[in-house]
Amino acid sequence: MVSTTHFGSKIVPVDQKAKLVGHVFSSVASKYDIMNDIMSLGIHRLWKDHFINKLDPGMRPGSTEPMNFLDVAGGSGDIAFGILDYAKAKFGDVKSTMDIVDINPDMLKEGERRALDQGRYFEDPRVRFMVQDGETLADIESNSKDVYTVSFGIRNFTNIPKGLETAHRVLKPGGIFYCLEFSKIENPLMDMAYQQWAKALPVFGSIVANDYNSYQYLVESIERFPDQETFKKMIQDAGFQAAGYESLSSGICAIHWGIKA
Amino acid sequence: MTRQPQLLLGKVRSLNPLTIVSTQSHRGFVTTALITATLADLLAGKQATMANSMERGELHNKTIDYKLEREERVQRRINNLKDTRPMTPNYEGHIPLYTTEKVLLFAISGIRSFFHPENGLNIVQLGEATAWPMFLESLKRTMLSDPTGRRILRDRPNVTTQQLEMDHLAEYPEGTFGYQFYKWCKRENVSPDTRAPVSYIDDPLHAYIFKRYRQCHDFYHALNDMPIVIEGEITVKALEAANMGVPMATLGAILAPLRLKPIQRKRLYDMYLPWAARTGFTCKPLINVYWEEVLAMDCNELRKELGITLPPDLRNMRTERREKIHRLNLKYKKLKEESNFA
Numbered sequence: 105m106v107s108t109t110h111f112g113s114k115i116v117p118v119d120q121k122a123k124l125v126g127h128v129f130s131s132v133a134s135k136y137d138i139m140n141d142i143m144s145l146g147i148h149r150l151w152k153d154h155f156i157n158k159l160d161p162g163m164r165p166g167s168t169e170p171m172n173f174l175d176v177a178g179g180s181g182d183i184a185f186g187i188l189d190y191a192k193a194k195f196g197d198v199k200s201t202m203d204i205v206d207i208n209p210d211m212l213k214e215g216e217r218r219a220l221d222q223g224r225y226f227e228d229p230r231v232r233f234m235v236q237d238g239e240t241l242a243d244i245e246s247n248s249k250d251v252y253t254v255s256f257g258i259r260n261f262t263n264i265p266k267g268l269e270t271a272h273r274v275l276k277p278g279g280i281f282y283c284l285e286f287s288k289i290e291n292p293l294m295d296m297a298y299q300q301w302a303k304a305l306p307v308f309g310s311i312v313a314n315d316y317n318s319y320q321y322l323v324e325s326i327e328r329f330p331d332q333e334t335f336k337k338m339i340q341d342a343g344f345q346a347a348g349y350e351s352l353s354s355g356i357c358a359i360h361w362g363i364k365a
Numbered sequence: 366m367t368r369q370p371q372l373l374l375g376k377v378r379s380l381n382p383l384t385i386v387s388t389q390s391h392r393g394f395v396t397t398a399l400i401t402a403t404l405a406d407l408l409a410g411k412q413a414t415m416a417n418s419m420e421r422g423e424l425h426n427k428t429i430d431y432k433l434e435r436e437e438r439v440q441r442r443i444n445n446l447k448d449t450r451p452m453t454p455n456y457e458g459h460i461p462l463y464t465t466e467k468v469l470l471f472a473i474s475g476i477r478s479f480f481h482p483e484n485g486l487n488i489v490q491l492g493e494a495t496a497w498p499m500f501l502e503s504l505k506r507t508m509l510s511d512p513t514g515r516r517i518l519r520d521r522p523n524v525t526t527q528q529l530e531m532d533h534l535a536e537y538p539e540g541t542f543g544y545q546f547y548k549w550c551k552r553e554n555v556s557p558d559t560r561a562p563v564s565y566i567d568d569p570l571h572a573y574i575f576k577r578y579r580q581c582h583d584f585y586h587a588l589n590d591m592p593i594v595i596e597g598e599i600t601v602k603a604l605e606a607a608n609m610g611v612p613m614a615t616l617g618a619i620l621a622p623l624r625l626k627p628i629q630r631k632r633l634y635d636m637y638l639p640w641a642a643r644t645g646f647t648c649k650p651l652i653n654v655y656w657e658e659v660l661a662m663d664c665n666e667l668r669k670e671l672g673i674t675l676p677p678d679l680r681n682m683r684t685e686r687r688e689k690i691h692r693l694n695l696k697y698k699k700l701k702e703e704s705n706f707a
Binding site: 302304306310312314320330 | 407408411435439442443445446447449460462466469470473474486490564
């Protein structure tokens, strides 16, 4: 009896999900930013800014040990570069390292390409781009990271609890797990508006980007993701302490965090 | 009588400039208050709604299976998301659209095709947006009234590199259509696999006919030795428009020359468009040609059978013109140098 899982609304064998998710992201890799802008009407930039500001990352002046950041499923690089820029601007931190990992090499290539185009963090000894599966992170040592960030990536994991346990493994004691993801909308008016938008979105994607299936998968995967409280409980079950969340834009997305004891 | 300041809301009953409050407009005040209260509750009344549900005993109720409720809610929402389409898909890759969406598709792809006709995706979408049932029905009737056309509809051949066996075509004798097609593909650096699948046409048979039309476009190019430059494309589109009445081809043949250089327009209007119209209207319906079977046939024979005469060679004309301009430039460069020396 083959064990199955969800791929959006379809039920697929477990080993196929990663490949199917990979196809979605390969086909949208080059237009990922445009897709994000269309889906969230550009507001995702505000969310990501708030995400980074709230984290307040960076090696404090007067500290001797640089921080080690890990950005998972962050192929396109916006959070990773944003963290490094923030650390440099606020604390003058130019020593902290960043590992950007993504299961999809096309997305990772987009990120590295962006680093090249922007003229920073490309072939930089501080920044490593690696192809890794977020559920295992085979090449990341245990107890080696200060901050683990994942932005709009964890809903695509085949096995979210396993991903959370891996996050727990790679973080140092006192390290922060920090996640930005779509969540349950708390306001009924906003919810009605969102549902109409989600129904129209795949057709827009089909007409504008010739990709109906990717957008259909995306809106379904957003529905499947657990709500704020349930995900907070999952974080606690993985062993994190002081788990909490903050809903953004009345629940369209939420920042969840937890600290490894 | 003392005049007291009164607040005015709703209908003005008194002309007294000191009237601020009116006792005759309760209706307006009550409606406003109700609307404000409802909106406020929906937007910012989370604590009030929670207090209400706490009083009713719905909060932290041990008898409710929250997990099941959550899963049912998710399932309901996903089902809601799934039936957004007007009908179930009729074939693999079918995306049914509502009428408003079809209009949107036509508008967006039309604008994009006008500014970027070189992007294949725009043309493909515009083609499907303009492939109205009336046109596809008439094309179907054309196919059904011819025995070869009927065979094509029965067999439903698919034009792919593998099915055509492109490598074998290189070995065909020199004058055959198969060899001509192979040579043309190599020269233009295209392959038969570059045709996009049909998604927006609702009837499956119509969708097949449109797919066949799209796939045969390269055969028309090769038969008439038209390169894939914009002039060549417009010419072939005009041929298709005249022969099959394809709406998008008609649109393209009329509007696309407007964006060209004057010399290209002159060539089109003087030579190629008249040729396309003449040939298209008089030759046999090209949609009924079973291309896979005529690969071994001699080119000239095929053309005679279909009733096609070759147009002037577009590639040669462009090359000749380029060379003439080059010679002109060289001549004046030399003249200028000589006059400087003088």
